[in-house]
Every structure is written in structure tokens, then in C-alpha cells.
Amino acid sequence: MDQGAAAREILPEATSPQTAAPPAGDPLLPVTLGELQELQASFAKDRDWDQFHSPRNLLLALVGEVGELSELFQWRGEVPRGLPGWTPPEREHLGEELADVLLYLVRLADVCGVDLGRAALRKLEKNAQKYPVDACRGSSQKYTAYQEAEAEGSKS
Numbered sequence: 001m002d003q004g005a006a007a008r009e010i011l012p013e014a015t016s017p018q019t020a021a022p023p024a025g026d027p028l029l030p031v032t033l034g035e036l037q038e039l040q041a042s043f044a045k046d047r048d049w050d051q052f053h054s055p056r057n058l059l060l061a062l063v064g065e066v067g068e069l070s071e072l073f074q075w076r077g078e079v080p081r082g083l084p085g086w087t088p089p090e091r092e093h094l095g096e097e098l099a100d101v102l103l104y105l106v107r108l109a110d111v112c113g114v115d116l117g118r119a120a121l122r123k124l125e126k127n128a129q130k131y132p133v134d135a136c137r138g139s140s141q142k143y144t145a146y147q148e149a150e151a152e153g154s155k156s
């Protein structure tokens with residue numbers, strides 16, 4: 001049984017055309033990329049939306065959702081980590097937009113025949129070779145020293 005079928009067996013309503021998406025705090029957690037891929041594929045199939053899920057359409061939908069995500073940060077200035085001051089509804093909205101981006105990305109990879117998990121792991125490996133720890137730690141120290149010198153300079 002594939003991962004998506006297993007997911008649907010645990011929670012059949014997750015992909016039913018008549019019902020909403022899985023509720024929060026659901027038994028599918030923690031979820032894998034493969035399970036999300038299967039759930040997204042079933043979502044589209046159930047609605048006869050496969051015809052619209054072409055690579056180009058999905059890419060445009062993905063970019064649209066990245067735009068919606070960007071709007072949440074627009075005009076706020078720098079936003080510290082942990083998003084202090086953001087209200088629960090704002091945080092929920094952020095989660096929704098991030099999810100839209102992820103779901104379209106997973107679907108795009110699927111219809112393009114790319115194993116996203118494998119590709120991401122390969123890319124992590126490549127990144128690690130391109131940016132060796134020692135070289136980067138050295139340069140971030142240099143960067144901190146540079147920032148301190150700049151701050152000192154702006155005081156005088």
C-alpha cells in the first residue's frame with residue numbers, strides 16, 4: 001500500500017470530495033512529503049482537477065501563493081524570529097500561506113516526475129560541499145567583526 005493510501009485509510013475524510021481537509025491535531029502527523037504528494041494527487045483527482053494541474057499552471061499557482069505569503073510581511077520592516085507581536089489569526093494565516101506554497105510545490109514536483117525529498121537531500125549534500133563549515137564559520141566571524149567596526153564607526 002502506498003503512503004497516500006495508508007494516510008487515507010487512517011483518515012478517509014482527508015481526501016473525500018464531500019468533506020473538508022484533515023482537522024488540526026490529526027493522526028496524519030508527522031506527515032511526509034510522500035504522503036502530502038499522495039493527498040494532493042487525490043484531492044485533484046477527486047475533483048477532476050488533474051486536467052488543470054499542468055506544470056505551468058502549478059508553477060503560476062505557486063508563484064501566486066508566494067505573493068500572498070509576501071503580503072503578510074509587506075511594510076512591516078524587519079520581522080524578528082518568532083514573530084513577536086503577531087496575533088494568533090496572523091500566525092494562522094501565515095501557516096495557511098506557507099502550506100499553500102508547500103502543497104503547490106509538492107504537486108509541481110510530482111507532475112514533473114521529480115522526487116522532491118531525494119532532490120532536497122542531494123541539494124543539501126551539494127550545499128555542504130560548496131560551503132564547507134570551516135570556511136563559513138571563519139567568514140561569519142569576519143562578518144561580525146565587520147558589523148562591530150561599522151557600529152563603532154557610526155557612533156563617532
Ligand SMILES: Nc1ccn([C@H]2C[C@H](O)[C@@H](COP(=O)(O)OP(=O)(O)OP(=O)(O)O)O2)c(=O)n1
Nearest residue numbers: 040043044049052065068099100101103104107
Ligand atoms: N486548482 C486548484 C485549486 C486549489 N488547490 C489547492 C492548493 C492550495 O493549497 C489551495 C489554494 O486555494 P485557493 O486558490 O482558494 O487559494 P487560497 O486558499 O490562497 O485562497 P485566497 O486566494 O482566497 O486567499 O487549494 C489546488 O490544489 N488546485
